[in-house]
Amino acid sequence: MKIAIFGSSGRTGRLLCEGALARGHEVTAHLRDPDKLADLDPAIERVAGGLSDEPGIARALEGADVAISALGTVDRKANTVLSDATKAILAAMQRSGVGHFAAVTSLGCGDSYGQVNSRLMKLIIKTLAKEIWADKDRQEEAIRRAGIDYLIVRPGGLTNGEPSGEWTELRGGQRSKGKQMIARADVADYILSRCEALPFGNDTVMLV
Numbered sequence: 105m106k107i108a109i110f111g112s113s114g115r116t117g118r119l120l121c122e123g124a125l126a127r128g129h130e131v132t133a134h135l136r137d138p139d140k141l142a143d144l145d146p147a148i149e150r151v152a153g154g155l156s157d158e159p160g161i162a163r164a165l166e167g168a169d170v171a172i173s174a175l176g177t178v179d180r181k182a183n184t185v186l187s188d189a190t191k192a193i194l195a196a197m198q199r200s201g202v203g204h205f206a207a208v209t210s211l212g213c214g215d216s217y218g219q220v221n222s223r224l225m226k227l228i229i230k231t232l233a234k235e236i237w238a239d240k241d242r243q244e245e246a247i248r249r250a251g252i253d254y255l256i257v258r259p260g261g262l263t264n265g266e267p268s269g270e271w272t273e274l275r276g277g278q279r280s281k282g283k284q285m286i287a288r289a290d291v292a293d294y295i296l297s298r299c300e301a302l303p304f305g306n307d308t309v310m311l312v
Contacts, residue, residue, distance in 0.1 A: 106130040107299060108168040108202070110161075110193055111175035113140040115264065116208060119292035120174055121148050127296060134164035155189035161196045170204040170299050171197055182235045187242035194250040204302055206255040206295050207247055209240045211284060211310050213258055219279050219310055225261070244308075255304035259291045260284030260312040267293055274310035284312040 107124045111117040112133035121144060124131045131148045133141055138150035153160015155175070165171060171193060177185050190207065197205060212220045212229045220226050229237050247254050260283075267289035272280055294311060298304060 105169040105299070106132065106167050107296075108132045108134065108164045108171045110134045110164070110171065110173045110189070111208075113137070114174055114176055116176075116262070116288045116291060117174035118144065119289050120172055120295065123289075123292045123296050124299075127300070129296075130167075132164050132166075132168065134160065155185070156192060158192065158196060161193055162200060165193075165196055165200045165202050168200075168202050170206065170302065171202055172295060172299070173205070173207040176208075177236060177239070180232060180235055182238075184239055184242065186239045187246055190243045191246050194246060194252060197252055198250070202252075204253045204255075204299075204304060205247065205250070206257065206299065206304065207243065208257050208259065208291065208295070209244055210237065211258045211260045211312070212237060213240045214244055214308075216258055216274075216310050219274060219277070221280070221282070221284055225284075248306075253303045254306055255295070255298055256308040257291065257295060258308070258310045259286050260310070262286065262288050262291070264288060269293070272312050274312065275308065278310075280310075280312050286312050 107129050109120050112121050113135045121133050133148050134151045138152050151164040265287040271290050
């Protein structure tokens with residue numbers, strides 16, 4: 105299949121690009137600066153464009169079967185960067201007929217705040233990262249309202265460790281015990297495995 109990846113220059117995005125190519129898929133990577141992926145396989149198609157660049161987003165979606173967002177931000181001031189970018193991608197998907205969308209948000213978004221085990225993490229979400237999580241909530245709401253088959257993945261704390269091939273899916277009020285950490289490589293593998301078993305079925309999953 106052909107997969108369009110947004111946020112492709114980030115740590116999770118790069119793993120999605122590499123993993124999708126390794127699985128035999130066509131990959132289109134949307135990013136502001138194509139040189140940031142210069143070290144990756146040239147078989148990955150690079151499309152330059154900003155998050156509000158509608159023509160660039162449309163080019164990245166040409167012929168795609170599914171789009172994946174690994175967009176992130178560290179801006180702690182009030183902003184709508186993630187939700188605005190997601191709305192732009194979803195609108196372009198509707199125009200181009202791409203019907204499946206997967207997005208990485210975070211554990212603690214929406215109704216999953218009560219599933220966060222760490223008191224420190226709960227405090228961070230409510231204070232230092234309050235605006236980041238608020239916009240991720242808006243991002244998730246935009247996805248649900250788009251009328252497109254979706255998968256929202258809320259990973260726990262992300263690490264740069266080697267993939268384990270193991271993860272725990274939590275839905276609804278389910279909770280896990282202990283530290284809620286997961287390797288970015290496992291998040292990427294999980295999402296790609298779900299892409300290979302379309303449709304997503306409008307699923308929201310906490311992944312640890």
